[in-house]
Amino acid sequence: MIQLLKTTALNGHDPFGLRECLRAVNSKRPVNLDLSTIHFPLPALTSIAHRITGVILFVGLIFGFWALDASLSSPEGFESVRSALAHNVLVKLIAWGLLSALGFHFVAGIKHLLMDTGYGVDLEGGNRKAQITVVISAVLVVLAGVWVW
Amino acid sequence: MVTNITNLGRSGLSDWLIQRVSAVVLALYALFVVAYLLFHPNLDYATWSGLFAQTWMRIFSLLAFISMAAHAWVGLWTVSTDYLKHTGVRFGFQAVVILAIFVFLVWGVQVLWGA
Numbered sequence: 001m002i003q004l005l006k007t008t009a010l011n012g013h014d015p016f017g018l019r020e021c022l023r024a025v026n027s028k029r030p031v032n033l034d035l036s037t038i039h040f041p042l043p044a045l046t047s048i049a050h051r052i053t054g055v056i057l058f059v060g061l062i063f064g065f066w067a068l069d070a071s072l073s074s075p076e077g078f079e080s081v082r083s084a085l086a087h088n089v090l091v092k093l094i095a096w097g098l099l100s101a102l103g104f105h106f107v108a109g110i111k112h113l114l115m116d117t118g119y120g121v122d123l124e125g126g127n128r129k130a131q132i133t134v135v136i137s138a139v140l141v142v143l144a145g146v147w148v149w
Numbered sequence: 150m151v152t153n154i155t156n157l158g159r160s161g162l163s164d165w166l167i168q169r170v171s172a173v174v175l176a177l178y179a180l181f182v183v184a185y186l187l188f189h190p191n192l193d194y195a196t197w198s199g200l201f202a203q204t205w206m207r208i209f210s211l212l213a214f215i216s217m218a219a220h221a222w223v224g225l226w227t228v229s230t231d232y233l234k235h236t237g238v239r240f241g242f243q244a245v246v247i248l249a250i251f252v253f254l255v256w257g258v259q260v261l262w263g264a
Contacts, residue, residue: 058221061253069259072198
């Protein structure tokens with residue numbers, strides 16, 4: 001039956017577009033299954049990083065509210081937050097990580113708002129703004145580290 | 150038209166606007182707090198608690214917390230509907246997020262006006 005359909009399709013009567021399907025299936029097109037050679041364009045990477053940093057910041061709210069609560073509760077609470085930020089390496093790492101996430105999310109968000117106004121919404125502009133986002137947030141990540149340490 | 154019963158504004162356009170307005174509020178609040186801490190390197194408890202005793206700072210903070218709640222919900226709703234295809238898993242995730250947002254809001258109010 002299938003053979004019959006194939007034969008008739010190849011011979012001219014092809015109501016279902018079978019000839020096109022056969023050609024696609026049997027063609028010797030190059031197939032790239034090496035995922036290490038496939039990479040996302042930069043705007044796609046900054047977009048997913050915007051989402052990841054957003055999730056990180058949401059989880060980080062626990063530390064933010066904890067620090068705010070403790071620092072405002074009493075002079076002793078304020079001192080415990082201050083000394084933890086000044087001496088505890090783990091606390092410093094968390095603070096640096098959250099500030100870095102905030103910096104990137106902030107810059108990528110500004111980029112979003114710029115694009116909403118219609119500024120630079122083309123392939124070249126998209127690439128350039130993604131590059132600028134990476135550079136500025138990299139600077140902010142370093143500055144945040146300098147601030148924390 | 151596709152209607153969705155779990156997104157914040159019940160319309161994509163409404164969510165779009167809420168996300169941007171809340172983003173501007175959060176950006177201003179983040180800038181203010183970071184700048185305040187940078188300009189007060191030897192901050193003490195009296196100055197810090199004095200800032201949060203001001204009515205305008207409490208209003209600004211509560212506005213930021215409410216913006217955070219809306220912003221986080223629109224963002225995490227978008228992420229969860231994009232990546233969590235199983236309805237039960239997605240619903241569970243969204244329930245946890247709503248509970249967390251609610252806890253953060255109540256916690257924030259308590260910190261601002263607390264005991």
